[in-house]
Amino acid sequence: MVLLHFKDGKSLIDDPSFFLSPEGKKNPYKELQATIRAINRNPYLRCKFPARAFFIEKFLKINLPKVKCPELDKFLEEIKGEKISLIFADYYINSPASMFGHTFLRIYDREKNVYSFIVNYAAQVNDTNALIYAFKGLFGFYKGYYYISPYYQKIKEYVGIEGRDLWEYELKVDREMLLLLKLHLWELKDKYSHYYFFHKNCSSEILYLLGILKPNNSPHVRTPWVIPIDTIRAVLDKNLVRKINYYPSLLTQLRYLSKHLKDDDVEKVINWAFDKSELPKNGSAFLYEFAAQYVKFLYYSKDIDRRKYIKKYLYALKLRSKGGKINYSIKPEGYPHVSHRSQRFSITYGFNKVTQYMDVSYRPAYHDLLDPPQGYKKNGEIVFSEISLRFLPKLHRFTIQDWKILRIISLEPMYSFYRPISWKVDFGFHEFLNDRGEKRKFLSITSGFGFSIGEKITSFSLGEIKVMHNFDGEMPIAVGLRIGLLKQGKIFSFISSISSGKYLKEFNEKYFFDYSLRFAFHINRSLSVRFKTNYQLVGNKASFEPSVSALIYF
Amino acid sequence: MKKFLSALGGVILLASSSYAVNKENTGCGLGYMIFKEQEGLVYELLAVTTNGTFGNQTFGITFGTLECKKPEKIANRKLEIFVAENMDELAQDIARGNGIYLETLADLMNIPEEERPQFFSKLQKNFDKIFSSENVTSADIIDAIVSL
Numbered sequence: 001m002v003l004l005h006f007k008d009g010k011s012l013i014d015d016p017s018f019f020l021s022p023e024g025k026k027n028p029y030k031e032l033q034a035t036i037r038a039i040n041r042n043p044y045l046r047c048k049f050p051a052r053a054f055f056i057e058k059f060l061k062i063n064l065p066k067v068k069c070p071e072l073d074k075f076l077e078e079i080k081g082e083k084i085s086l087i088f089a090d091y092y093i094n095s096p097a098s099m100f101g102h103t104f105l106r107i108y109d110r111e112k113n114v115y116s117f118i119v120n121y122a123a124q125v126n127d128t129n130a131l132i133y134a135f136k137g138l139f140g141f142y143k144g145y146y147y148i149s150p151y152y153q154k155i156k157e158y159v160g161i162e163g164r165d166l167w168e169y170e171l172k173v174d175r176e177m178l179l180l181l182k183l184h185l186w187e188l189k190d191k192y193s194h195y196y197f198f199h200k201n202c203s204s205e206i207l208y209l210l211g212i213l214k215p216n217n218s219p220h221v222r223t224p225w226v227i228p229i230d231t232i233r234a235v236l237d238k239n240l241v242r243k244i245n246y247y248p249s250l251l252t253q254l255r256y257l258s259k260h261l262k263d264d265d266v267e268k269v270i271n272w273a274f275d276k277s278e279l280p281k282n283g284s285a286f287l288y289e290f291a292a293q294y295v296k297f298l299y300y301s302k303d304i305d306r307r308k309y310i311k312k313y314l315y316a317l318k319l320r321s322k323g324g325k326i327n328y329s330i331k332p333e334g335y336p337h338v339s340h341r342s343q344r345f346s347i348t349y350g351f352n353k354v355t356q357y358m359d360v361s362y363r364p365a366y367h368d369l370l371d372p373p374q375g376y377k378k379n380g381e382i383v384f385s386e387i388s389l390r391f392l393p394k395l396h397r398f399t400i401q402d403w404k405i406l407r408i409i410s411l412e413p414m415y416s417f418y419r420p421i422s423w424k425v426d427f428g429f430h431e432f433l434n435d436r437g438e439k440r441k442f443l444s445i446t447s448g449f450g451f452s453i454g455e456k457i458t459s460f461s462l463g464e465i466k467v468m469h470n471f472d473g474e475m476p477i478a479v480g481l482r483i484g485l486l487k488q489g490k491i492f493s494f495i496s497s498i499s500s501g502k503y504l505k506e507f508n509e510k511y512f513f514d515y516s517l518r519f520a521f522h523i524n525r526s527l528s529v530r531f532k533t534n535y536q537l538v539g540n541k542a543s544f545e546p547s548v549s550a551l552i553y554f
Numbered sequence: 555m556k557k558f559l560s561a562l563g564g565v566i567l568l569a570s571s572s573y574a575v576n577k578e579n580t581g582c583g584l585g586y587m588i589f590k591e592q593e594g595l596v597y598e599l600l601a602v603t604t605n606g607t608f609g610n611q612t613f614g615i616t617f618g619t620l621e622c623k624k625p626e627k628i629a630n631r632k633l634e635i636f637v638a639e640n641m642d643e644l645a646q647d648i649a650r651g652n653g654i655y656l657e658t659l660a661d662l663m664n665i666p667e668e669e670r671p672q673f674f675s676k677l678q679k680n681f682d683k684i685f686s687s688e689n690v691t692s693a694d695i696i697d698a699i700v701s702l
Contacts, residue, residue: 112657115636152640152658285650292646299585306585310688313584313642317649321681325651 002211002218003051003184004028005193012200012208014143015191020049036062043067051183051212058176075186079117079148081107084173084181086210087118088232088336089154090164090249091377098162099382099408100366101228101336103203105210106151106168107182111245114152119185121146121205123195137197144195144205146188159249161300166247167336169232171240177213184212198225207231214240223343227365232337248330250297254417256330257290266416269294273304273312279319288320294417339375340525340553342366344386350532350547352439359401359549361388369409369495370520371553372528373488379458381409403429411452411460411486422452422460432468432476435507437541442468448482458486464499476506493520503538510539526553583691584641625696633662638692645685651678659699676702 004024005012011025019025021034035052039045046053047069056062085106092098108116123142136142158164193200204226211218219234221227235241248256258266261284269291271277279291292313299309348359363386367376383404390401409424426446431439450462466478480501487494499514516534523529528551536543625634637644640655647653651674660670677684677699684690684698 110657110661112654113661114640114654114658115632115662150639152636152643152655156640156643289646289650292649296642307688310584314645314685314688317645317685318681321649321651321678324678325675327652 002208002215003055003180003187004031005208012193012205013188013191014193018187018191020045032056036064039064044069047072049187051180051187054180054183072183072186076182079107079182079185081109081116082173082175082178083108083111083170084178084213085168085170085245086206086232086235088167088169088228089158090166090336091380091382092158092162092164098164102158103206103228103231104154105206107178108151111168111170114150114155116151117148118151118154119146119148119206119209120154121202124192137195140194140196140200142195143192144200145192146185146205148185155247159247160296163249163251165249165252165332167232167332168245168247169235170242170245171210171213171235172242173213177215181209181212184209201226203228203231207234210235210240214238223364225364227342229336229339230342233341236337244335246330246332248332250293250300251418252330254290254293254297255415256328257286257293258415258417260284260286261290263416266290270417273298279316281319283319285320285323285326288316288323291316292320297418333378334374336375338525340367340372343554344371344551345554346549346551348388348547348549350545352543352545355392355394358391358393359388359547360391361386361402363387363404368407369411369486369488370493370518370528370530371551372490372522372525373493374490374525378488379411379413379452379486381407383407400429402431405429411458413452413454413458419451422448422450422462424448424462424464433512433536433538433541433543434476435503435510435539435541437538437543439543440470442470442474442476444468450482452486456487460484460486464501474506476503478503478507478512480512489522491522493522494518507538512539513537527551528553583689584645586639586641623691623693625693625700627697627700630662633659633696634692636662637696641692641695644695645681648674648677648684649681651675663699 011018011028013019013025016025019031019034020038021027021030024031024034035049036056039049039053039056043065044067046064046067050069050072053064057064085108087104087106089098089102089104091101104121105119106116107119110116121144123137123144155166158166193205195201204221207219207221207226211220217238217240219231219238219240221230221234223230261269265280265283265287268277268280269287272279272291273295280287283291295304295309295312295316298304299306299313304312342365344361344363346359346361346363348361350357350359363383365384366382368381368383369379384406386402386404387400388402389398391398404426405428407424407426407428409426410420411422412420414420424447426444429441429443431441432444434440444466446464446466448462448464450460452458452460460483462482464480464482466476466480468474468476468478478501480499482497482499484495484497494517496517497515500512502511503509514534514536516532518530518532520528520530530549530551531546532549533546534544536545636658640658643653643655644659647656647659656674656677657670660673665673680698680702683702684695686694686698
């Protein structure tokens with residue numbers, strides 16, 4: 001059943017050539033019979049379906065005719081290796097496809113050998129337009145394939161170009177089952193299944209393969225959708241992990257190296273990279289490693305061209321090669337599996353000058369700025385489809401108060417050598433104060449760009465534009481500036497921000513002002529308490545609203 | 555609503571990043587990057603590396619090593635591919651005298667575990683000779699390493 005990818009009465013594989021019986025997609029017993037019959041008739045079919053043949057002989061004790069399969073043997077020779085690990089690639093907030101992280105498998109013998117192979121499940125995407133991508137990805141228009149490629153390629157892509165840390169979770173595995181998995185990978189060669197962003201994605205399909213390794217103890221996630229980090233939790237829950245390795249991204253390496261340098265040394269390297277001065281002649285090994293990594297970083301982000309990069313890179317490394325050995329290993333700030341779970345339920349009590357209220361909210365995914373920060377990308381927020389219902393005690397009824405369809409915020413602080421843009425997008429159904437002092441609900445999209453500084457406490461500044469729309473046909477548009485402070489800590493976090501600007505359309509084109517202060521106390525990784533106050537002003541109409549919430553992560 | 559939707563589309567487009575990469579790179583020299591869109595057809599890599607036709611078209615696409623010169627002093631296809639694809643990382647590890655790229659190189663050259671520290675420091679001392687110019691190719695590097 002596992003080999004046929006059966007789930008809920010039918011196979012997850014959509015490619016008809018994967019089945020030998022016309023009813024194979026729905027009926028595994030017919031498919032089994034058809035497989036035995038077909039291999040007996042044409043023994044060479046076992047070269048096409050080696051895992052099934054292996055299974056039939058090994059577990060059902062039915063003998064099948066034997067033949068040589070040279071192609072398959074070469075394949076097995078190429079992906080030889082007795083170890084397997086599940087690798088988690090950090091969140092890459094700047095790409096919609098990767099903002100939840102990514103998982104893939106690696107088959108290898110020696111940990112330090114990067115010429116080993118990885119197994120990746122991905123959609124074959126030809127669209128570069130994010131909207132089309134999102135639509136097609138959500139509704140299964142893409143064909144998903146398993147890919148096999150060398151590990152070093154992935155390292156270059158993730159660690160180098162995209163700046164994502166990698167965590168390798170080595171799995172406990174039985175030799176025979178690993179062979180079955182490899183044989184099955186051969187069967188899946190060129191077989192597609194439709195890709196769905198939420199429930200048939202890279203992580204769910206990789207997790208499925210792990211089920212082959214552990215037929216009696218297969219890891220699974222509790223939700224209908226599959227988020228990459230949940231597959232890591234699933235294998236940990238089943239106690240399948242032997243050890244964990246960490247592979248820092250180019251950016252993490254740069255940060256680490258820069259901490260071993262004086263500020264003006266960092267400055268000198270930057271000046272050298274942009275041809276403003278020479279590289280110091282008597283610098284430390286750290287300085288030259290930093291210099292080489294820095295020009296590589298600039299080259300990857302297309303800030304310098306290839307010729308200049310090669311020249312400077314070799315020059316820095318040449319100086320580095322005279323510096324003997326230095327031993328260091330970069331430790332991760334936290335592990336992604338030691339993080340709060342992605343579903344959240346919360347209850348809020350609050351009041352304003354009109355009424356008291358009680359809100360209940362549910363968020364399927366993922367992490368906001370005030371959630372316990374361990375294991376997540378610092379100063380990053382991805383909220384997907386959080387819905388809040390409001391109970392008004394006077395009226396004895398529930399209404400939909402708020403629906404955060406998608407909100408992404410990235411307030412990555414700038415360093416002397418790296419200046420990322422801070423940005424946010426907020427699309428959802430929210431309540432806004434209007435110029436008559438009433439709260440009204442709008443479908444709205446807010447987008448902001450700016451910058452942030454400071455690692456421990458981050459100050460940020462964003463220019464924002466907001467477009468709203470409601471069922472009465474109003475379409476207010478506002479522009480403004482937001483400045484604020486953010487602190488993310490183990491015990492408590494806070495965010496305080498002031499936003500001010502002007503409505504360009506509707507609301508009598510009034511000026512607005514908004515101050516909010518939010519505190520979160522993290523009792524543990526699954527429990528948190530928050531306090532919030534919010535003062536709003538549109539024209540001369542004001543609103544003040546304090547609230548307190550209890551949040552559970554599960 | 556129409557206006558709203560187009561505003562929405564604009565904002566999303568603004569927020570999404572593109573993957574355009576300079577396509578003039580080849581894998582023979584330094585500065586080679588692998589392109590995301592060239593991740594390759596399914597199993598292409600294995601199909602090609604296993605069927606023994608070196609210099610095949612698909613191979614060239616995936617690896618960018620199609621037009622690379624072959625080393626003279628050693629015939630080891632995996633080593634050629636690895637060095638061609640990872641020259642920058644290898645340069646860095648050689649300059650540092652350790653790292654996973656050096657370990658992989660030693661694996662591919664079948665250098666026994668106990669000889670590695672010596673091998674690595676020999677390479678480190680000869681960095682200038684191995685990476686002798688900006689136009690050094692992967693074949694030059696392999697030949698230089700082998701003749702040390």
